[in-house]
Amino acid sequence: MHTIKEIAEMANVSRSTVSRALNNSGYVSEEARKRINQVIEKTGYVPSEHAKSLRTKKTKVIGVIVPTIHTETSGKIVAGIDHELAKHGYQILLATTNLNRKKELEYLDLLQVRQVDGIILLGTNTQQQLVEKLNTLSVPVVVIGQELEGIISVVNDDEGAAMELTSYLISQGHTRIGFIGVDETDRAVGYMRKQGYLKAMNHHRLPVKSEWMQEAVFDIDSGHDAMQRILQQPNHPSAVFAATDRLAVGAISFLKRADFRIPTDIAVAGIGASEIATYIDPPLTTVEYQYELAGEHAARQILSQASGSTEVHEKIVLDYRLSIRDSV
């Protein structure tokens, strides 16, 4: 690894001149520039990012905090972020919380210490402590998936999507509709989607039975078990709306095991348009969210904040699209 000092000596100029040539700032004579470029070419010199960061306070790195990295949703969002950042020469420093809220806070500190130029958080909750911390951060922050007070966010219209999907089930003649949801501290997925379901049911004056509503966690097995609990009730719904595709996949797998026909005996719908939902039998009726786009939007917001632009949206709400397949 060469340093700017060595390059300067080899090119017979000062470090200042090399620096100016490197950054195209200030004047550098053609001759000097030529010699410098030759030396750089020959040595393969690249300036140290750390030294640069120390001086300029810029790192061209964006911290990204996700609950998990191996799920389809996170994967798509991170891909979207990366795609947009790469265009501008930025990179991602990754932090995975494994859904541990304490880690979420810790990583926020750690990323700040590493002087990232911005932080994108894939939000899983709206705990007060998080909101406060986020608001005190000195680097730009964008949250994806949750609306947090005072924080720039990119969100899905969870309530709208859930309402529309539930209304679709109703339009197909279902009146007894069950619900598999998640913990409401995840406001977007847990609370808003449930609200959408409840609103649609109320709007159509349909009964909502608490036995038909089960809470699960974010995995396929949990959807399986929730479906089982719903069917243990004496009379069961003719359709079930699961808050996520993975939950719906679990529900379907239980139904098939228990020899229910889908959708004849029980219809199932989810949200997320995961790949697995496309290939499961029967293909799942779901709502398509634009995760990659969410990541791109978030990256753009961070970038414009980092460059001091005022063109920042307080909140971006993404479009969704009902994807009707054979499970309903």
Next chain:
Amino acid sequence: MHTIKEIAEMANVSRSTVSRALNNSGYVSEEARKRINQVIEKTGYVPSEHAKSLRTKKTKVIGVIVPTIHTETSGKIVAGIDHELAKHGYQILLATTNLNRKKELEYLDLLQVRQVDGIILLGTNTQQQLVEKLNTLSVPVVVIGQELEGIISVVNDDEGAAMELTSYLISQGHTRIGFIGVDETDRAVGYMRKQGYLKAMNHHRLPVKSEWMQEAVFDIDSGHDAMQRILQQPNHPSAVFAATDRLAVGAISFLKRADFRIPTDIAVAGIGASEIATYIDPPLTTVEYQYELAGEHAARQILSQASGSTEVHEKIVLDYRLSIRDSV
């Protein structure tokens, strides 16, 4: 953001002493330590990682280069890496090549410039230029998925897995077996898996017809199209081995669309044990690879190299397990 100088002044000691207290290196009197800790507590001071890195040449960051981030395989591997690194306070700096080989080389430089303590590359090819570059790198490198000369690697036994799977198809009475593979410049997936297939066929003295072997790219649609091409032949195989699960999923989707029964009319098998393979109808017979473990191993190798340990394995070959389901 406070600096060490400010902390030193507030605690009435020198920067040196603060630094020693921070790093538990050298002597610091109890009194001094107490005052320093109080100040740190009060101010929430955290030392700048950049300044530190500039001095120590350590960053506690590992660069990870992947072809894509949103696929299940990459996701699991990165999760495994992250899991192991997090234990030791390291973080991942992510670089996605989108299968662009030029970017692979560029990112290698970029990560080195960013002074990462090590680089993990999820290998997709064995081009000479890459091997050479890797060998000249001054930071520790581990490659996952491909065996490269002179480079520490964590690999699957691709040939063995393919042989075993093909032999299983044969044991089920199949003699006309087709193959859907990928470009052989991906030596592990393209070449080794094909070799395993060919060896098993030869070993059982079964004919291999070139019309039954199709090349695809890494996605579901491509598997779909390859299956279609295979069936355009006058007489077709009774089983098809696809080099990856996603290819197999595509093949199945074509077969279903064309009203073939699986496995009665045609059996299908893949490699990878992807989640989608579990839930597709019929569930796919496949080979289970341990992607998360691969990531963990790679991280451990990088960490021990970075800490100058000599306990480094030149090559780790992971175990696999045949996962027999209903598609054969």
Next chain:
DNA sequence: CTGAAAGCGCTTACAG
């Protein structure tokens, strides 16, 4: 157009 000098925020021999 160019270079000397200061400074970014740390750590680490070294001298005391």
Next chain:
DNA sequence: CTGAAAGCGCTTACAG
């Protein structure tokens, strides 16, 4: 046990 000083590799006014 402690502090002054040098140095890591850059950039950026400033003076010429």
